[in-house]
Amino acid sequence: MMKKSANTGKWPAAVFLAVLTALWELSVRSGWVDAYTLPAPSSVIRVLFSELPGLRSHIWITLQEAGIGFLAAIGFSIALALLMDFVPMVKKGLYPILVLSQTVPIIVLAPLFGMWFGFGMLPKIVIVMLVCFFPIIVSLLDGLEAADQDELHLIEGMGAGQLQQFRWVKFPGALVNLFSGIRIAATYSIMGAVIGEWLGGTGGLGVYMLRVRHSFALDKMFAAILIVVVLSIAVFKGIDLLQRVLMPWAVSKEK
Amino acid sequence: MTSSLKNRLELVGVKKTFEDTFAVSDVSLVLRESEFVSIIGPSGCGKSTLFNMISGLIVEDEGEIRIDGAPVKARKGLVSYMYQKDLLLSWLKIIDNVALPLRVKGVSKKEARSEVADLFKTFGLEGFEHKYPHQLSGGMRQRAALMRTYVYSRDIMLLDEPFGGLDALTKAKMQDWLLGVNDELKASILFITHDIEEAIYLSDRIYLMSDRPSTIKEEICVDLPRPRYREMMVSETFIQLKKKLLHSF
Ligand SMILES: Nc1ncnc2c1ncn2[C@@H]1O[C@H](COP(=O)(O)OP(=O)(O)O)[C@@H](O)[C@H]1O
Numbered sequence: 323m324m325k326k327s328a329n330t331g332k333w334p335a336a337v338f339l340a341v342l343t344a345l346w347e348l349s350v351r352s353g354w355v356d357a358y359t360l361p362a363p364s365s366v367i368r369v370l371f372s373e374l375p376g377l378r379s380h381i382w383i384t385l386q387e388a389g390i391g392f393l394a395a396i397g398f399s400i401a402l403a404l405l406m407d408f409v410p411m412v413k414k415g416l417y418p419i420l421v422l423s424q425t426v427p428i429i430v431l432a433p434l435f436g437m438w439f440g441f442g443m444l445p446k447i448v449i450v451m452l453v454c455f456f457p458i459i460v461s462l463l464d465g466l467e468a469a470d471q472d473e474l475h476l477i478e479g480m481g482a483g484q485l486q487q488f489r490w491v492k493f494p495g496a497l498v499n500l501f502s503g504i505r506i507a508a509t510y511s512i513m514g515a516v517i518g519e520w521l522g523g524t525g526g527l528g529v530y531m532l533r534v535r536h537s538f539a540l541d542k543m544f545a546a547i548l549i550v551v552v553l554s555i556a557v558f559k560g561i562d563l564l565q566r567v568l569m570p571w572a573v574s575k576e577k
Numbered sequence: 578m579t580s581s582l583k584n585r586l587e588l589v590g591v592k593k594t595f596e597d598t599f600a601v602s603d604v605s606l607v608l609r610e611s612e613f614v615s616i617i618g619p620s621g622c623g624k625s626t627l628f629n630m631i632s633g634l635i636v637e638d639e640g641e642i643r644i645d646g647a648p649v650k651a652r653k654g655l656v657s658y659m660y661q662k663d664l665l666l667s668w669l670k671i672i673d674n675v676a677l678p679l680r681v682k683g684v685s686k687k688e689a690r691s692e693v694a695d696l697f698k699t700f701g702l703e704g705f706e707h708k709y710p711h712q713l714s715g716g717m718r719q720r721a722a723l724m725r726t727y728v729y730s731r732d733i734m735l736l737d738e739p740f741g742g743l744d745a746l747t748k749a750k751m752q753d754w755l756l757g758v759n760d761e762l763k764a765s766i767l768f769i770t771h772d773i774e775e776a777i778y779l780s781d782r783i784y785l786m787s788d789r790p791s792t793i794k795e796e797i798c799v800d801l802p803r804p805r806y807r808e809m810m811v812s813e814t815f816i817q818l819k820k821k822l823l824h825s826f
């Protein structure tokens with residue numbers, strides 16, 4: 323019963339979204355809203371398809387920046403978590419800083435990276451890496467911290483050293499947390515790359531947005547926004563899928 | 578008769594205090610080759626603490642714990658230990674949970690799996706090798722945990738209230754099953770319970786522990802023949818033993 327109502331829960335939202343889009347379309351067509359201020363959804367879609375061939379390379383650049391930065395953030399987080407787990411002093415020193423850093427809007431550092439690393443892909447990758455890194459490492463550390471003491475004793479009793487304890491108990495137990503961090507980071511990744519591109523560059527969706535802004539092509543702007551939204555949702559869903567593959571025990575629990 | 582067998586495990590005058598709790602005051606006991614010995618006592622008297630010391634997880638304050646004559650001195654991994662909770666890792670399939678002790682020792686996944694595969698029949702878990710722990714019933718999870726304990730070492734096994742959380746019917750089944758299995762395995766087992774009938778039904782000897790700070794109040798030999806049957810529970814000997822234990826409590 324519970325399950326069913328949770329599933330049908332998606333429908334009202336879809337209907338709501340459809341109604342809103344229809345209202346938007348109607349208000350533009352009826353002339354109630356000026357098409358130069360707010361292009362109709364239908365023309366946004368039309369422009370999207372006509373622009374797509376030219377947009378491909380921009381999308382690819384943004385995806386690369388987001389992807390590389392995101393993966394690097396995951397790799398760094400796991401490596402640092404391992405180090406912190408092994409060396410208590412590192413953990414004592416770093417943990418409070420990491421938690422505090424959550425309150426710092428990392429994105430304000432973006433202009434700095436432009437100054438340090440120029441206008442290529444590197445500064446964007448660094449930005450993505452930073453905005454993704456903090457949510458991932460903090461949730462991963464939370465998960466490691468919450469490891470079951472009895473399970474640790476059990477495996478210690480089998481003669482497991484620290485690495486073995488990490489591999490068999492701590493890390494798999496923290497996977498749920500790791501993934502919730504990764505999910506947040508996933509949405510940040512595309513956004514981080516686009517914001518990085520706004521600060522200057524030669525390609526990417528952010529650069530495209532700057533260009534169409536100069537020519538006041540609002541329909542193209544909306545098309546770009548739509549792509550950013552779709553990409554973010556796609557990454558998010560991709561992570562969901564990956565989690566299902568990597569954590570089959572949690573999937574079988576749902577059934 | 579049993580005394581001719583050699584001592585596998587000995588506790589001599591063991592004492593343990595935690596910060597604010599005087600848990601174990603003076604415990605001496607022995608476990609001999611292929612013997613099934615129960616420890617029975619009120620909850621909180623320090624039974625699990627004894628097991629933690631034997632398995633080397635914590636160190637006794639005074640006295641000595643010897644395994645095959647050599648002091649344990651906080652060495653881990655000399656005995657296999659089944660905790661009160663089943664502690665099956667939820668992210669591993671049953672077969673991998675059971676094979677975990679081998680994996681920790683460095684055996685490959687494939688080899689470890691094939692080594693434990695044959696045991697599933699004995700432990701009544703055939704067909705559940707590739708399920709996850711949460712897909713099994715309480716009784717099956719206990720059996721899986723027991724199996725993992727056995728895989729680690731079939732030598733000296735410490736079982737801490739393995740059937741404590743089970744309903745009466747499942748518990749009875751598990752007891753019969755354990756008796757059957759141990760006729761084959763011939764392990765030396767130290768078994769914690771607070772169920773008097775269970776202790777008599779399964780054991781060769783029973784140690785009765787006092788309240789905290791705990792000592793061994795009494796040692797009782799169970800003169801019931803093996804193999805054991807459930808009908809023995811209404812035999813004169815069984816009832817006399819039960820009376821004696823109830824009286825001592
Ligand atoms: N690690 C520990 N630190 C402090 N107190 C403990 C610890 N382990 C057990 N105790 C205390 O020692 C007493 C005996 O505990 P335990 O051995 O678990 O009892 P039992 O298994 O007989 O129920 C309890 O009062 C418990 O609170």
Ligand SMILES: [Mg+2]
Binds near residue numbers: 625626661737
């Ligand atoms: Mg206990």
